[in-house]
Amino acid sequence: MEELLEILEGIAPGEDFENCTTLIDDHILDSFAILSLVSEIEDTFDVEVSPAELIPANFNSAKSLWEMICRLKED
Template sequence: MEELLDILKELHPDVDFEHCTTLIDDKILDSIDIVSLVAEINDAFDVAVPAEEIVPENFNSAQALWEMIQRLDEV
């Protein structure tokens, strides 16, 4: 999880990713951020994020992202 938080903080150092649960809803993350995140997640965690997983529910919080990574890692 720490590595994911580091990746997120590189994108937006001013955001409290540990507590924010509205990253998409409040437009903190935009489409460019999502593309960057998917690439970083692929590199850092060696998981491929399929298109059907790129939904707001999976990107609204660091915890949701982490749960998605864990789910994809089991496949």
């Protein structure tokens, strides 16, 4: 999780990623940030984020992102 928080901080510095649950809803992460985030997640965690995973529910919080990463690592 710490690596994920570092990635998020690099993409959108200064946000409270540990507590925010509206990263998409509040436009903290836009489409360009999501593309960067997906690339970083794939490289860092050695997973493949399929287009089916690119839904707001997976990207609205660090917790939901981490859950997606863990699920992808199991596959």
